[in-house]
Amino acid sequence: MRNSYPIFKKEIGTYFFSPIAYVVITIFLVLSGYFFYSTVAYYSLISLQALQNPYMVSGLNLTEGLISPFFANIGIIAMLIIPMLTMRLFSEEKKSGTIELLFTYPLRDLDILIGKFLAASLVYLIPIIITMVYLAFIRTITELPVGPLLAGYLGLFLLGEAFLALGIFISSTTENQIVAAIITFGVLLLLWVIGWAANFTGPLFGKILNELSLVKHFENFSKGVIDMKDVVFYLIFTFYCLFLTCRVLESKRWRG
Amino acid sequence: MIEIQNLTKYYGHIKAVENVSFTVQKGEILGFLGPNGAGKTTTMRILTGFFPPTEGRVKVAGFDITENPLEVKRRIGYLPENVSLYNDMRVIDYLNFVGKVKGIKKTKKLKKQVSNIVELCGITHVQKRTIGKLSKGYRQRVGLAQALLGEPEVLILDEPTVGLDPKQIVEIRKLIKELGGERTVILSTHILPEVQMICERVIIINEGKIAAIDTPDNLNRQLSKQLVISMEIEGETQKIINVLEGVEGVKEVKPKTKKGKIKQVEVIASPDKDIRKELSQAVFENQLGLYGLKTVEMSLEEIFLKLVTQEEHHA
Numbered sequence: 001m002r003n004s005y006p007i008f009k010k011e012i013g014t015y016f017f018s019p020i021a022y023v024v025i026t027i028f029l030v031l032s033g034y035f036f037y038s039t040v041a042y043y044s045l046i047s048l049q050a051l052q053n054p055y056m057v058s059g060l061n062l063t064e065g066l067i068s069p070f071f072a073n074i075g076i077i078a079m080l081i082i083p084m085l086t087m088r089l090f091s092e093e094k095k096s097g098t099i100e101l102l103f104t105y106p107l108r109d110l111d112i113l114i115g116k117f118l119a120a121s122l123v124y125l126i127p128i129i130i131t132m133v134y135l136a137f138i139r140t141i142t143e144l145p146v147g148p149l150l151a152g153y154l155g156l157f158l159l160g161e162a163f164l165a166l167g168i169f170i171s172s173t174t175e176n177q178i179v180a181a182i183i184t185f186g187v188l189l190l191l192w193v194i195g196w197a198a199n200f201t202g203p204l205f206g207k208i209l210n211e212l213s214l215v216k217h218f219e220n221f222s223k224g225v226i227d228m229k230d231v232v233f234y235l236i237f238t239f240y241c242l243f244l245t246c247r248v249l250e251s252k253r254w255r256g
Numbered sequence: 257m258i259e260i261q262n263l264t265k266y267y268g269h270i271k272a273v274e275n276v277s278f279t280v281q282k283g284e285i286l287g288f289l290g291p292n293g294a295g296k297t298t299t300m301r302i303l304t305g306f307f308p309p310t311e312g313r314v315k316v317a318g319f320d321i322t323e324n325p326l327e328v329k330r331r332i333g334y335l336p337e338n339v340s341l342y343n344d345m346r347v348i349d350y351l352n353f354v355g356k357v358k359g360i361k362k363t364k365k366l367k368k369q370v371s372n373i374v375e376l377c378g379i380t381h382v383q384k385r386t387i388g389k390l391s392k393g394y395r396q397r398v399g400l401a402q403a404l405l406g407e408p409e410v411l412i413l414d415e416p417t418v419g420l421d422p423k424q425i426v427e428i429r430k431l432i433k434e435l436g437g438e439r440t441v442i443l444s445t446h447i448l449p450e451v452q453m454i455c456e457r458v459i460i461i462n463e464g465k466i467a468a469i470d471t472p473d474n475l476n477r478q479l480s481k482q483l484v485i486s487m488e489i490e491g492e493t494q495k496i497i498n499v500l501e502g503v504e505g506v507k508e509v510k511p512k513t514k515k516g517k518i519k520q521v522e523v524i525a526s527p528d529k530d531i532r533k534e535l536s537q538a539v540f541e542n543q544l545g546l547y548g549l550k551t552v553e554m555s556l557e558e559i560f561l562k563l564v565t566q567e568e569h570h571a
Binding site: 003005006007009010013014017018096097098100101103104105106107108253 | 301304305306307308326329330332334336338339340341342343344345349353354356357358359402
């Protein structure tokens with residue numbers, strides 16, 4: 001772990017020296033801000049209508065009407081943005097040849113991988129943390145339930161790490177950043193919507209597809225429910241992708 | 257310090273290095289010579305732990321490269337052939353990064369070492385600049401600086417003087433010579449006089465196999481079967497030839513130029529005895545004007561070509 005720190009620091013430097021980090025953070029905040037505004041505006045419209053129609057009040061609920069869509073939207077933005085964060089991590093080093101020196105320093109593959117992974121995680125977590133400001137605004141008007149918020153942010157954290165791990169794995173397999181980004185995005189989108197097919201396939205196959213779906217596991221978090229099954233799913237997904245990356249780095253060496 | 261036994265490396269089905277064995281003593285400067293694609297870079301990359309060998313053993317300071325790669329890497333400083341550095345980093349930040357990666361934990365020690373090396377490599381005035389904006393020569397020096405960081409016992413330099421201007425080349429060669437003695441240096445080059453100047457031993461490698469290992473002088477002596485002396489003399493060509501052929505030990509006199517007052521001739525003699533003194537005396541005694549006299553040593557290029565072609569004859 002200690003050996004990962006210089007790599008982590010260098011990667012952070014690269015993110016913030018180049019415009020990548022600023023662009024990613026800005027776009028993330030603009031998109032999530034707009035989504036949040038629409039959600040709040042819609043919720044207040046419904047609330048006004050509910051004043052005239054007492055039957056609707058029973059269906060009004062901050063968690064379901066505001067918090068849950070908020071987290072679902074950020075999840076989608078993460079899917080769009082994370083491939084841009086991870087695409088260069090290994091492919092750039094391979095293309096420019098800097099990986100040659102990196103591999104001859106006294107570091108294990110795992111040290112390098114962890115350093116890069118943590119750097120990308122930090123850049124991802126910065127805008128996620130800033131989105132808490134949106135919720136703080138709401139708190140000035142009304143009480144917000146803390147539990148669902150914690151669950152939602154935990155979900156975003158786990159979801160993001162899983163996305164990042166997949167992105168790094170794909171970046172390690174190619175020399176081309178654009179290819180890495182597009183494949184990462186394609187795989188993420190496919191895993192996001194893979195549950196849709198569950199309705200048309202047999203019960204067993206449908207269950208498998210549902211379990212593979214990234215969004216199905218995220219839904220519980222955004223509703224404020226922390227299910228161990230979902231936590232374990234994201235952790236296994238993350239570690240498996242990181243494990244595969246290690247194998248790719250190792251095999252590249254053997255092949256020369 | 258370095259022990260290589262029966263090293264073989266395949267890239268898929270292509271054999272890059274075959275059955276290479278040699279040892280390098282501590283403090284020695286070893287030259288690696290060979291045509292393109294001979295396996296120089298492959299051998300060096302295996303030594304640095306960039307990739308493992310297909311077969312064979314490599315030991316650096318007693319540590320096996322496949323069993324203990326980290327210990328080996330700690331003892332090696334490497335300058336790759338096409339040195340690729342992080343172009344968006346500043347020189348000083350890059351060197352600090354490399355120092356930390358190489359395990360220099362204390363900030364004070366790191367700072368001191370970096371400033372020493374920056375000075376040694378002559379990059380003090382560009383240390384605040386971004387690497388991508390440096391010229392090739394400076395980038396090469398930053399590459400050398402990162403290799404020296406961490407005070408490795410072994411330096412592996414793949415064509416260290418490529419892209420430098422003549423003054424820098426002289427400086428870097430001097431630096432490498434100074435480093436030898438306390439550090440073990442392996443360097444590859446295609447500039448042959450460089451090998452003669454710096455290296456104590458030369459390995460000539462061709463098609464992945466070692467063609468010869470010896471000191472540059474020994475290689476020269478073994479392979480040259482005649483002594484060639486080039487002379488510049490004022491006078492008539494025929495007279496010059498007659499006079500020189502009269503000297504004992506001279507096998508043949510070849511006129512090189514016909515026109516002009518000063519003629520160039522090449523005297524070919526047997527290598528057993530140095531006859532330069534006799535030649536100059538003969539010139540004076542016959543009242544010819546002597547303008548120049550020097551032995552033409554067989555260059556490593558010729559040695560190299562000879563070895564490579566000999567190999568082919570054997571095969």
